[in-house]
Amino acid sequence: MRTALTLVALATVVMLVFVVVGFIRGLEQSLSVSGDEDVVLVYSVNSEENIENSSIAARTPSLITASLDGTVKRFGVTHVSPELYLGTRVKTATSDGGLGLVRGVKYAAPLVRRSVKLIEGRWPGDGEVMVGRLAAAKLGAPDDDMMVGSQVDFEGRSWTISGRFAAGGAAYESEIWCRLGDFQTATKRQDLSLVAMLLSPGSSPGQVQLFCKARTDLELRAILETDYYASLQQHYKPVRLLAWFVVVLVSGAGIFAGLNMMYGAVAGRIREIATLQAIGFRRRAILISLVQEGVLLAAAGSLLSGVIALTLLDGMAVRFTMGAFTLRIDSVAILIGCGVGLLLGVVGALPPALKALRAEVATSLKAV
Incomplete structure (x- = not known):
């Protein structure tokens, strides 16, 4: 004994x-796995490392693509992802949930966020969202509340889950993604939080940084995504x-x-x-x-x-x-x-x- x-x-x-x-x-x-060494993030210089507080003009993606030639472009689609990203209270079917991370995106988002893979369901349509495999853990809700076909409420609207995705352990797996236009309408915002750009081979992020410094009226900063998450590691x-x-x-x-x-x-x-x-x-x-x-x-x-x-x-x-x-x-x-x-x-x-x-x-x- x-x-x-x-x-x-x-x-x-x-x-x-x-x-x-x-x-x-x-x-x-x-x-360590969240960053992509070929992706540059452009966001407000006033937000420092907190992208949730960033606010940039909606015309920023078109200005960047018109001024720079270093982004990947295939089949007529430029690999630039304008995104609205912020934390908000998310309610699920069986609980009040908690503070969730919601990202409004367009169809170019998975072209830039190359680690994101749809594992169930489909891409969200009007009034729909897709959730990361760890979104339920982030909200403190049961996994059954995040199944395809379930309802979640945030920003005064009810959204239907159309799909679930994984990202190889990256930070995106705890997020909720919806269409950018729907999210801007729900939050009554027309601005963006950031622009993610996939650089073509041989392109330098210095070009984007020089553009941000030259356009002082836009108050932008550019940083490699790997450097951004490295700064979070220091944080x-x-x-x-x-x-x-x-x-x-x-x-x-x-x-x-x-x-x-x-x-x-x-x-x-x-x-x-x-x-x-x-x-x-x-x-x-x-x-x-x-x-x-x-x-x-x-x-x-x-x-x-x-x-x-x-x-x-x-x-x-x-x-x-x-x-x-x-x-x-x-x-x-x-x-x-x-x-x-x-x-x-x-x-x-x-x-x-x-x-x-x-x-x-x-x-x-x-x-x-």
């Missing part, structure tokens, strides 16, 4: 490490550092908990340890044996936690300010989790074993 309880306690500590490391890895993965760096600090705290607490458990485990075996010394076993051999038992328990607990984490935690959706992302139990998370578990086994077993071996054999044999 004592061994089983020790195993469960060690597995619980390692599971906490898996959760925190999976959170960090999921956040980093979501931001969330304190959160990631705090999470790593939590990992250290959990590991430290686990070591002390392991010490407490191992002290209890060894305290009940004082007579056994003294008997082994009395019949001729060396203290070094007994110490190694106790450490081996601790490492074996820790390894078993780590493997148990690893199986549970890979089965239940990997891919679990988590709400966050930037949207939603999934916990990622990858090789790094497994390495850190199992490393902490083995550390618990070694460090937790040594002090109580040394204490028990320092006691006099005659006194220990009389212990109850």
